[in-house]
Amino acid sequence: MAQKQIVILGAGYAGIRAVQDLTKLFRRNPEYRLILINKHNYHQFITEIHKPAAGTCPAEFARIPISHLIDEDRVEFIKATVTQIKPEENLILFEDGRTQSYDYLIVGLGADPEFYNIPGLEGHRLTLRSVNAARLIRAHIEKMFAEGKQAPPEERPAYWTVIIVGGGMTGIEFAGELAEMKPRLAKEYDVPLEKIRIINIEALPNILSEADPELVAHARKVLEEKGVEIITGRPVAKFADNKIYLKDGEIIPSMTVVWSAGIRGNRILEESALETAGRGRVVVDQYLRTKQYPNVFAAGDCAYCINPETGKPAAPNAHNAIDMGVVCAKNIYNLEHGKELVPFKEVYLGSATSLGGTAGIADMGKLRFKGVPATVFKEMINVKYVFSIGGVPLVMRRLLGHLRK
């Protein structure tokens, strides 16, 4: 009898959880073949990539080979870049011309940056979305600091100014981490410390708009003390000739503009015959299933699933991605075993934001932490995740990596 193929697209937070759960659920069912497809042969700890981007830790720290996370006897891993999904034919197309068919599909391809049609930004490459992008940001900053020394004096400030657009968690964590690197950059490139500018620009009235106001005030104070200039309530109008133009007319020259002001569903999804909403995310029901194609599920940042309690789509965060991976795996198993489907329920666990070094804030509903306790809390979340996907060996590997930093 031909094997049924369960294909998982993307080895991110959602995809890895789904494939690991499917492996357990179908362990006694060799008639099902599990296939994981990802464009790299590693899983990225995207929640950590602000660190290699700033240069406070190596890129290896933010990734782990997929072979360490899957049972290779049960799961076939295909390293390939997906270019299109053809749900009407149950077919996936890859960049290199190969194809893959499926009986069930879980789409976990994550998000792309959203540029809101702001002139000069479409296709901008300095975005905090992958380990490779983080590497590029770091290399770019180093290059600009080195080139600044050779530039005419009046042009030098632009080389030593890093602008981070977006005052959400991603932009703020990167700003805090980069501020930690200022003394090293000053020393290494012989640049006066006071000439190095890190500017965070946020269109909304405040940074970290969804966090508790007292914690936000603390975060602002900490970052400003570290020398991060924070501009809020002033949207970016365009980016041209290495200058950021604010809507109110101010122009800030900078050779390094890092974009972290928003995300959208992976761009290939709108080109596939799947219904999308909320900026290119796949519309799914409570069971994470698409309406048109009952064998196609979506999970994580690329899924558009309305939370019936809030009426809003589930937030794109790592916790939701992991929980969605669990639900997709369970529902495919249940469908094949004649059981009822389980709904995805969004649970708010709060958030922890690093501000660089040991500074941070954590907002867990009634419990709120600042400084070292918040940083410890964030690290505990990371360790819990690493343990959940790789057990004690992976936790130990990362701890040793930390010690070697």
Ligand SMILES: Cc1cc2nc3c(=O)[nH]c(=O)nc-3n(C[C@H](O)[C@H](O)[C@H](O)COP(=O)(O)OP(=O)(O)OC[C@H]3O[C@@H](n4cnc5c(N)ncnc54)[C@H](O)[C@@H]3O)c2cc1C
């Ligand atoms: C800097 C930063 C900090 C963050 N901090 C936090 C935090 O503290 N807490 C939190 O909850 N969330 C945080 N987030 C958000 C969190 O990382 C995402 O919500 C989470 O990664 C979503 O998981 P996912 O599985 O949907 O997508 P991803 O983890 O992005 O995985 C998508 C996978 O698909 C692969 N892929 C993409 N396109 C293709 C293609 N065409 N072909 C093949 N493979 C492809 C990618 O390589 C990747 O492996 C942060 C995000 C960033 C950028």
